[in-house]
Amino acid sequence: MNTSDDILTRSTPRPLAFFDRAMVFVTEVPAAILVVLETVILFAGVVSRxxxxxxxxxxxxxxxxxxxxLAMLGAVIALRRGEHMRLATFLNWMSPARRAWVETLGTCTVVLFVAMLLLPSYDHIVDQWIVTTPALEWHDGARVAAIGVGAVLMLAIALARLLERSSAAEVVSCVVLIAALAGALWFLKPxxxxxxxxxxxxxxxxxxGLCVALGVPIAFSFGIATIGYLVLTTTAPLTIxxxxxxxxxxxxxLLAVPLFVFLGALIEMTGLARxxxxxxxxxxxxxxxxxxxxxxxxxxxxxxxxxxxxADMAAIAPALFPEMKRRGAQEGELVALLSASGAMSETIPPSLVLITIGAVTGVSISALFTGGLLPALVGMLALGILIYFQMRHEDMSGVPRATWGQIGKLFLISLPALALPFVIRTVVVEGVATATEVSTVGVVYTLLAGIFIYRQFDWGRLYPILVGTASLSGAIxxxxxxxxxxxxxxxxxxxxRSxxxxxxxxxGGKTGFLLISALMFTILGSVLEGIPAIVLFGPLLFPVARAVGVHEVHYAMVAVFAMGLGLFAPPFGVGFYAACAIGKVEPDKAFSRVWPYLGVLFIALLIIVAIPWLSIGFL
Incomplete structure (x- = not known):
């Protein structure tokens, strides 16, 4: 998952520093508390039941x-910290002056979107206030008020960013341009x-496409296009x-999203990954x-x-890259392999994309978790074969072989960490906890292992991890x-219908449908990333897959593996740039080296398409 740098890159002046600190207190502290509360509430439900x-x-x-x-506060935090997902490829090609103007245009677009949400959000609160929850008997308006409050806070933050980091000339020119475009479209409404x-x-x-290319965060690009479509071409109210x-x-x-993000950060901090x-x-x-x-x-x-x-790449790369470089590996090659391994492992549960598929299409989460293991194994074997031929002449004369005693000691040390994936999957498959609740079991397990077994738990890092969890989750x-x-x-x-x-x-029947779908999801994964692509097209294409005789779990594995290829394929795949950032390598050093790895993964994708058993054999 790739996040943008800050919406604008200029330094924050002092007059609005107080506002920024106030936003930290208003958003980050409650969001961190909410992550803890969600974990405690769901885990208490598992224990009680x-x-x-x-x-x-x-x-x-x-x-x-x-x-x-939590979702809306996280989205606000992500906006303030510049962590909403966006495509920055074209921005990076621009001169500083032009980029600053385009960044201002993007911020003005954010202002327009959240401003247009304010009145519909209030109407939605009023509509939902008469609804009460069955167990707690709370007004549902108190829940949906989160959207309105989030819109107000995001509007304030976006306006503050314009004051802090854009010149008056940039703001005026961008407002005039947006107003002219909106006016022209309104004139053309008939x-x-x-x-x-x-x-x-x-x-x-x-x-x-224009908004994404200009670096407007993906969520706001979707939002402004939807509002524009409804206002200018339909009579539907914006409350929809x-x-x-x-x-x-x-x-x-989807509550599994923040909880698994939290778990991913904990396994790195507590030493399980190491x-x-x-x-x-x-x-x-x-x-x-x-x-x-x-x-x-x-x-x-x-x-x-x-x-x-x-989180996966950040947990692994720092532990391995120094020794791999010492043995002569080129840093560009390492990042290329890291990117490919990220693409390879997209179907491994509990992938957030798999959870999203279950949420929007109704496919069994347990079946998706089971079906995702072998496709990733095929990708790993394909990469392993390529590595064998690449490294068959590596000089290992100065590398000692670990003794059986050392291996046994390290195995015992790693046993609690190695057991965690099996604990998570067993808890879901055996019905102890749902796909949402199982993340809390993993969190509690990791906390106990970190405190009492590995004795590597930095309490000072816990609050930043909670806030980072809220930010990433809100962006998603x-x-x-x-x-x-x-x-x-x-x-x-x-x-x-069309x-x-x-x-x-x-x-080509089923095979033709799968191949076209694989190509389409590869492109979508490159431009939009997996989650928004699945939300947009999953409900449309999964029924078609069933109609032509493709098993829904097999189709899910093809789609997710293909999106993984797109996500890590330059020049648009944002996962590739995330790998470069984690490996601290300039993208141009890895650009040409990543293609052989993606090539063998493409062969693996064709194998997954051709052999449904790899996805559904253990269901």
Whole structure:
């Protein structure tokens, strides 16, 4: 997962420093508390139900209420810290002056979107106030007020950023440009309303593509295009946008997103990830390409724990790269392999993309978790074969082989860490906890292991981890909310029926449909990343897959693996740039080296397409 640098890059002047500190107190402290509360509430529900056989009927309800507040506060934090996901490729090619102007234009676009949410958010609160929750009997308006409060705070932050980091001339020129464009479209509204589905190209391809290319965060690009489409081409009220955002961000399954992000940070802090790496290195470190194999194996294991790709790479690379460089590996080659291993491990549970698929398509989360293991193993074997041929002449004369005693000692040390992925999967499969609750079991397990076994728990890092969890989760969940609103607009336009007809008639039957889908999701993964792509197209394409006879879990694995390829494929794949940032390597040093790795993963994708058993054989 890649995040942007700050919305603008100039230093913050003193007059608004107080405002910034106030925003920290208003948003970060409550968000950190909410992450802790969600963990405690859901874990208490598991303990009460499974151990004491006395289910707490209110836990899911309270967790759901707090979840929307956590999501919106996290989105606000991400905006203040510049951590919303966006495509910065084209910005990086611009001169500083032009980039500053484009950044100002992007911030003005954010201001416009959140300002247009204010009145619909208030109307949604009023509509939901008469609804009361069944167990706690709270007004549902108190829950959905999170969207309105979040919109107000984001508006304040975006305006403050304009005052802090943009000149008056930049702001005025951008406002004039946006006003002129909006005025022209409003003047053309009668014409637009006669164009039918051509408007989908104008708003959801043209406007979204323009915003994304200009570095506007993906969530806000989706949001402004959806609002523009509804205002200018339909008579639908804007409350539908807030309503759909509420629906998209309130799935209880998605509560696994912040909790698994939190878990991923904890395994790095508590030393579990390092223990795994040390044990694998003792087994393979003395063979040619051994540390490359260790990186693949460690990514396979850690991906099964954290659910966050950036957290996966950040946990593994610092532990291995120094020794790999000492043995003569080129830093560009290392980042290329790290990128490929990230793409390879996208289907490993509990991947956030798999959780999102379950939330928006209704596919069993347990089945997705089971089906994701073998496709990733195929990708790992493909990369392993490439590494074998690349490293077959590596000089290992100065590398000692670990003794059996050393291996045994490291195995015992790593055993609690190695057990965690199996604990998580067993708890879900055996029905002890749901896919949402299981993350809390992992958090408690990791905390206990870090404090009492590894004795590596830095309490001073806990608060930044909680805030970082809220920020990343808010960025992800706001994308899901805005993408849900955009998907509703696409569905109401009749686009879904047209897409179903088109995809159903693809030449080649099931195989042709899978190949076209793989190509499409590779492109979408490169431009939009996995989660927004799944929210937009999952509900449309999964029914088509079932109609042409493709098992939904097999289709999910093809889609996720393909999106992983796109996510880590330059020049647009943002995962590639995240790997470069983690490895502290300039992208141009890894650009040409990543293609052989992605090439063998493409072959692995074709194998996954051709052999459904790899995805559904153990269901």
């Amino acid at each position: 499974y151990i004491f056989d006395a289910p707490l009927t209110w836990t899911d309800e309270l967790a759901s209420i707090l979840f929307l507040w 014409v637009l309303m006669t164009l039918g589905n051509i408007n989908l190209l104008i708003f959801f391809v043209g406007l979204v 946008v807030v309503n759909r955002m509420d629906e998209g961000m309130s799935h209880i399954i 223990a795994m790496v040390d044990f694998l290195a003792s087994l393979l470190g003395h063979v040619r390409g051994g540390l490359q194999y260790v990186l693949l194996g460690a990514m396979y294991l850690v991906s099964g724990i954290s659910g966050s790709k950036a 969940l706001l994308i899901i909310g805005c993408a849900t609103a955009m998907a509703w607009a696409l569905t109401q336009s009749g686009f879904s 897409l179903v007809e088109l995809m159903t008639n693809v030449p």
